[in-house]
Amino acid sequence: MTTNGLLERVFTALDNFRIEIPSWGFANTGTRFGKFVQAAAATNLEEKFADGAEVNRLTGAAPTMALHVLWDLPNGLEDAERVLALAKTTGVQAGSINPNLFQSQEYKYGSLCNPSAEIRAKARKHLLNSVEIGKRLKSKDVSLWMADGSNYPGTQSIRKRVDWLAEGLAEAHAALGEEQRLLVEYKPFEPAFYHTDIADWGMALLLAKGAGPKAKVLVDTGHHYPSQNIEQIVAWLLHEDMLGGFHFNDRRYADDDLTLGSIDPYQVYRIFGELLSAEADGLPMDVAYMVDQSHNLKGKVEAMVQTVVTAQELYVKAALVDREQLAGLQEKCDLVAAEELFRGAFWTDVRPLVKAWREERGLPLEPLAELRRSGYVERAEAIRGPKQGGGGGYA
Ligand code: PSV
Ligand code: MN
Numbered sequence: 001m002t003t004n005g006l007l008e009r010v011f012t013a014l015d016n017f018r019i020e021i022p023s024w025g026f027a028n029t030g031t032r033f034g035k036f037v038q039a040a041a042a043t044n045l046e047e048k049f050a051d052g053a054e055v056n057r058l059t060g061a062a063p064t065m066a067l068h069v070l071w072d073l074p075n076g077l078e079d080a081e082r083v084l085a086l087a088k089t090t091g092v093q094a095g096s097i098n099p100n101l102f103q104s105q106e107y108k109y110g111s112l113c114n115p116s117a118e119i120r121a122k123a124r125k126h127l128l129n130s131v132e133i134g135k136r137l138k139s140k141d142v143s144l145w146m147a148d149g150s151n152y153p154g155t156q157s158i159r160k161r162v163d164w165l166a167e168g169l170a171e172a173h174a175a176l177g178e179e180q181r182l183l184v185e186y187k188p189f190e191p192a193f194y195h196t197d198i199a200d201w202g203m204a205l206l207l208a209k210g211a212g213p214k215a216k217v218l219v220d221t222g223h224h225y226p227s228q229n230i231e232q233i234v235a236w237l238l239h240e241d242m243l244g245g246f247h248f249n250d251r252r253y254a255d256d257d258l259t260l261g262s263i264d265p266y267q268v269y270r271i272f273g274e275l276l277s278a279e280a281d282g283l284p285m286d287v288a289y290m291v292d293q294s295h296n297l298k299g300k301v302e303a304m305v306q307t308v309v310t311a312q313e314l315y316v317k318a319a320l321v322d323r324e325q326l327a328g329l330q331e332k333c334d335l336v337a338a339e340e341l342f343r344g345a346f347w348t349d350v351r352p353l354v355k356a357w358r359e360e361r362g363l364p365l366e367p368l369a370e371l372r373r374s375g376y377v378e379r380a381e382a383i384r385g386p387k388q389g390g391g392g393g394y395a
Pocket of ligand 1: 024098145185187247255261292
């Protein structure tokens with residue numbers, strides 16, 4: 001490929017690449033063993049939007065922020081007005097709306113799948129409120145994850161819970177506006193340890209299909225058993241036109257919520273590879289890239305900038321693969337040549353190319369260095385100081 005051709009390919013890929021950051025990634029979070037409070041952590045909506053705007057300023061790729069209803073919009077539509085005002089002043093728009101169906105005391109035995117009709121009704125109402133918030137904020141996706149499940153065999157009817165869940169999703173789907181979608185997220189375990197009501201992509205796929213055409217599956221990269229082939233799941237969902245979006249993060253063991261690409265960057269590259277291959281083949285695609293991370297030890301804004309930059313680099317690597325050439329090698333079953341072509345792009349140092357794009361688009365050349373130079377975190381530390389609360393953690 002000529003140098004101009006290469007740059008054009010890279011620039012097009014980066015111009016089109018957007019990734020949504022989560023409000024809770026800026027808040028104090030911890031593990032069940034405790035929480036280390038950070039002085040610069042955001043403890044209210046204003047601070048979360050300010051942090052989001054800083055990440056977007058530095059990377060040019062994160063113009064929307066995912067919101068969690070209980071943590072960010074506890075007063076529902078009233079808070080939506082605050083979000084609209086903040087979007088105006090910061091330039092960061094509301095992203096996916098995440099109902100909270102896991103923190104209320106009543107959800108001890110489940111939310112949409114709770115054996116109590118009264119509690120199921122409460123969960124359904126919250127889901128419908130979330131759809132309304134999404135409408136007000138002109139946000140496209142309502143992103144559903146529940147902690148529902150059970151800890152011991154024989155203690156719950158798995159089949160009855162499927163029916164309750166299907167009813168709740170169909171009701172939410174019927175309330176969606178023209179432009180809205182319902183994304184169904186799955187997770188094999190935690191906090192439930194015997195069965196989870198939406199444990200894998202097959203269950204999520206069936207539930208989404210049953211709910212209606214605007215329901216799609218959300219793949220959280222941390223929600224799989226070790227060594228599962230996530231890109232194959234992605235390929236299947238693309239094949240079925242049922243992939244709605246991602247929650248990107250990395251993991252060493254389970255749902256560790258570590259920063260994207262920190263443990264296995266090749267996996268993210270392989271996932272992007274499937275997406276770009278489907279795009280090249282002209283498949284219908286409407287996939288939301290979102291981050292779902294909790295930065296317990298790293299600085300919040302710093303970790304988020306690092307995440308977005310890593311995502312950009314891995315996406316560019318995947319965009320370097322000559323898809324036509326690869327298809328030819330696959331056809332001939334030239335295994336080593338195909339693998340080398342695929343791997344070669346991964347091993348390419350794309351940082352100078354991404355830097356050239358930043359320069360061309362008037363963005364900081366080194367986002368992390370620019371963050372340090374700007375003194376943003378130090379100022380936030382001085383103004384905010386260490387505080388508890390603010391939403392986004394479980395502790
Ligand atoms: C659950 O582990 C999850 O992945 C869901 O997406 C939640 O909304 C998010 O993390 C934040 O806790
Ligand atoms: Mn998630």
